[in-house]
Amino acid sequence: MNRRILGFYYIISMLFLLFILLFAAYRLKITIDGNREESEKALETLRISALSIYLAEGDFDGEYFRTAMRKSFSETDRLLLLAIYSSREGIYYLISRDESYLSAAPGQSDRAPWRGEPEYTVRPVYENRITRRFSPGIRQDLLIDGIFRDLEKEQVYPILREIFYILLVYLLIASVFLLYAATVIGPGEKRLPRSKKLRPSPLTPPASRLPREPATSSPGFTPDAAASLFSPATGLGWSQHLSPRLTSELERAAGSDQDLSLMFISCTTGTIRDLALSILEAFPLRDLAFEYDSSTVAVILPDKDLDQSLREARDFQKRLSSPSTTAQAPLAIGLSARNGRLVSSHRLLSEAGQALKQAESSEGGGIVAFRADPDKYRAVIAARSARPVRSARSAGRSR
Secondary structure, three states, X not given: OOHHHHHHHHHHHHHHHHHHHHHHHHHHHHHHHHHHHHHHHHHHHHHHHHHHHHHHHOOOOOHHHHHHHHHHHHHOOOEEEEEEEEOOOEEEXXXXXXXXXXXXXXXXXXXXXXXXXXXEOOOOOOEEEEEEEEEOOOEEEEEEEEEEEOOOHHHHHHHHHHHHHHHHHHHHHHHHHHHHHHHHHOOOOOOOOOOOOOOOOOOOOOHHHOOOOOOOOOOOOOOOHHHOOEOOOOOOEOHHHHHHHHHHHHHHHHHOXXXXXXXXXXXXXXXXXXXXXXXXXXOOXXXXXXXXXXXXXXXXXXXXXXXXXXXXXXXXXXXXXXXXXXXXXXXXXXXXXXXXXXXXXXXXHHHHHHHHHHHHHOOOOOEEEEOOOHHHHXXXXXXXXXXXXXXXXXXXXXX
């Protein structure tokens, strides 16, 4: 798959993750704000009820006051502690669902009477303390405190359900997108991508230096089979598709600053029929393996430098020579790589072909790799580009 599409998919995924986090934070904030507003209203209702009973009885120790406040406390949602106290004299009334909410005053034991403003142990994210004046018109020092739970577990489940539905929709859309991208540019495509051709390099040798010309026909060639990309006899791509596909892969590699290697595999005795199945097993990208002639196969190795391709070539030779495989004819392998250069498909074919010739000349076959120096290559290109170009007329006069 094209790395640009994968990069776009990664960016969209990160943005979606950020959206999910912001959405969850926003939904939690709305829920907490609504709960706090309800808690303030509930505390005001409790204050008015307690003040009415206090004005009628005159103190906070009456049985009716305690019974009424205990009932109101149990009926108020998310209320964890209720306290009425004087900032000078201490606590007059306190009811709590847990003793841990009220911290002991400095220098006081648990049984000693409380003096001053009480101190609470409140979890800042889940709980909230609300303070109001108990009787503003009568005693300014009387206060009423309430500790409320800001968020209930039952309120978190709907938020998680909404996030799950959004995530499910995103996964479905992403799956359709990735399947479509793989169908358009993945293996087995029936239309090669259109792209501009690379201009031939000034260092490209003449066509006569190529080891041999691609075969115009191959075993099993028929007019009907020529309309497809693959030979029905070997399962490899037709030789006429090699150069256009190599040009396209070179442009892709140059655009993303990646390497690319070309491998020629020659069977010194026999035909490529014997090699086709092993090659397709070792190099599963079927649309990057091509017949070159009756005994040679060309394999394009994207995103691999010369060292990685050499290791794959050695592994391929070892696999064919292992006792568990059927006997194979000796192989000769020639390699070349882009190696940071802007080269044409013709140049790379020539370099791999020259390497194959040297490999074939060794006894029993071998592996030869053409390693180009990108710095020297650029220097030669720059030197040739800087030479003054004489017109045909001035050249004629000089003779």
